[in-house]
Amino acid sequence: MSNEKSVRQRKGYSPAQYVHIIITLLLMFGFGYLPTFSTLTPVGMKLLGLFLGVIYGYSTCEVIWPSLFAFIAFGLSGYTDMNGAIASMMGGSTVFQIITQYFTAGAIVIYGFGKWFIRWSLTKKIFRGKPIFYTWCFMFIFMWTSIVISQIPMALLLYAIWNDIADSCGYDKKSTFRYYGFGGILLSLMMGGAMIPYKSWQLGLASTWQQVTSGNINLGLMFLITGICGTLIITAYVLLGARLFKVDFSTMEAFDVEKLGEESKHLRPRTKRILVVYLITMLLAIFSGTFLNNPLSDFLNNTLTAGGLYCVCSALLMVIPSGEGDGQAAIHFNDIKHSDSAVSWPVILMCAVTIPLATALTNESTGVLPWLTGIFSPIFEGRSPVFILVFTIIVMLILTNVGLVLPGASAPASIFHGRSEIPDAGLRTKIVLFSAALLLIISIVVFSLAYLVTA
Template identity: 30%
Template sequence: MYIHSAIGFAIMAIFWLAPAAAPLTPIGMKLVGIFLGMVYLWSTVSCLWPSVLGLFLIGLSGFAGQGFAGMKAVVLTGFGNDTVVMMLFIMVLFGAMDEVGCTQYIARWFLTRKIITGRPFAFLAVFYLGCYVLSTLVSPITSLLLLWPVSLKIMKTLGVERTDKIWPIFFVGMFFISAIGMPFFPFLSAQLVVLSAFDAMTKGTMPVPYLPYMALNFIMSMLLIVTFLGAVKFIFRPDISKLKAIDAERIAEQEKLPPMNIQQKIMMAVLPTFILMLLAPSFLPKSLAIVKLLGSLGTIGVAMFWIAILCFIRIGGKPIINFKEVAYRQLSWDVFFLVAAAVYAANAISHESTGVNAFVIQLLNPILGDASEMVFVAILFTAAIVLTNFANNAAMAIILMPIILAFCGQLGLPPIPIAMGVTQLVFLAMLTPAACPHASMMFGRKDIYEVKDIMKYGFPMVTIGLLYFIFIGYPLAKFLFGA
């Protein structure tokens, strides 16, 4: 930890002390060093204290003003950002669903569908859909923590051993599909950091509509799930005879849960209603009063409305959401501070006073300046998926945003499809423990995975995912975003 921290400090110090290379300005040099140092520390050490350190150094740099006025401006702007406030309320709202136990019922529902009985590929498809749904609603970590013990029990019951070929294929696929589900909701988790940074860099002139963004993730995810199942059947070809003994009724008996209580039922109804309220302005006539109201509330307003309602309504003398208790267990301070620091830093380095955008164009113009549209997309997407296996995925996507914006302007390309393709693609990274927190979890489960298994079955799927995003995802994003 101390070695990585020293490297992070050194990155910041070098840029802080080195003379500015035109067209970078002295403040631009400092901000680039601070941001790159934060990215390194986020990827190797922690998210919380490097974010605080980064905001402190930005305040010290003079970017927002001199002395205490500059420091105060950084803190107020960083933590007063609407994205940071929205993150707080949404983490509590979605975390409450896990807190009251809804996720256990969702997992059990997928595992007890009668269609899986005696049908190995139906079982794999339904199980992986369950991984995907849980990952979208909460996180890949929650999906894995819930389904690892259940799936291990199922494998033991079916007599599947670690030496059986289907074992590593099944579990690597479980991780891969949990990972692709993570960026589904644009107002949750690490993807919110990237979208907020993109919004900051474009000064709010290119808002990303939720519905096309979610449609892009869903279509690409389903395509990748089908491809993985096809690879299992026709390429990997493990012996799946033991899975033919799968029985939905037996799983239902083994994984018994009491009937859902009123609190759980209300939360199961609130979440889809919340999502519908956010998406309604995307597909309902703008002239409707309710659409105008929802549009004026925005994500923050809708989240605050439901938090207030759920804290007010009491069942058995207790509120549906006890804000303090849910926030204590579900509010990720790492992500909260990461959002504050990343969004502010992204806005700062893209400011014209830093010279960063001009420097990026000057540096990369020999490589990308004359590239065709598809070559440009292929280079960016490949760089994104390779680099994010060695760095924090959200931070790596943010690093690429100035490049996307600079060269899209120069090449006359629409930036949103490329930016959103990168945003979703980076979450496929799974080939090193540094790729993301849940990748660290995967590599840590020596009782389930071996590194060679992850590479043998994960590497082909990551490569296929990259090719899909270049040749299918990008044209699809152009269509969905109307570019």
């Protein structure tokens, strides 16, 4: 036994790990010195190499050290200096918003909401003995909820709840149940967000279609089509994904909620207070994003901002009494500072790197967008409307959902890929590739049929 332990302790990196590290660093620091091509500038080459290196490192290695090297490479790229790189990455409003939202969303679960929710939902007669139906309802309901609620706080809360479900039911840390559930949550939130007509990637698809065909955009019809797409995609994901990834639902089906203990029967006073403040904050965010021309929305959107709003939420909860007679606030910082459910540094660093990097890539100084436009524009010439529709769906999916498949370009995907509960990058990638394939196939079929019916 001692010899086996000694061997494990002496085990070093595998040759593949060294290869992944070298490729990551070469892309980050070496790609930019290759000759420029098309409209790409030297700065564009460095940023493109950095982006590819970050994605490769996140997908094959881990999050922390590729993120730190990304800070250095961004500061040396010529796009900004080192101080500017640090400020834009760690000082970004989205990063700050995620940190403050983590405090609240994580605390809700730490203080027992997850176990209460599991007991409350699994004991419903409609879900007894039907774990797959329960999973579908979980994803379907929150897909529609994310139409009006920001994806970031929803993602942080739902990932924590699903992980609590997995832990409570006794699933192994490596179980595909966790990956399958996390992937379904990501897909549900992105599909729900896509149904918002005035700010979704489908609106970009519709605008492109309008320019090419000289047609009109019917936002009501678009909402109906995207709603049908979302429902079909979530249904296919739940049913086919369970088979493809061999998800074991028997553990969940046989789970005895009495194992959760007496405290799971009721919400703690501090949990109720956290929920009330958190929900009020979400409602204010929904109001400011829906009703734009009024003093309150102007203040929330332009002066306080979303990051400031959720900062107020967290700050208040660290001042408001818990209601449990313990002399503490509703959120006690010492309870959450060491918990992955409350704060995940991989997620924070991944968002800090990928969001400003993706923004920088689209800057005029890089020449990336003209290069992409030059590639795709000639393909549309002389083509039929159906061909243009299908091709546009494919291109828009690639350009706007690269963050779904890879850990970059969008905050929800960065949060997904950075979660410590699902460390296997290969399995994460398989999950989201499957999601992207469903999204592509079903979108093409539904949008094409809608065109044929309404043409």
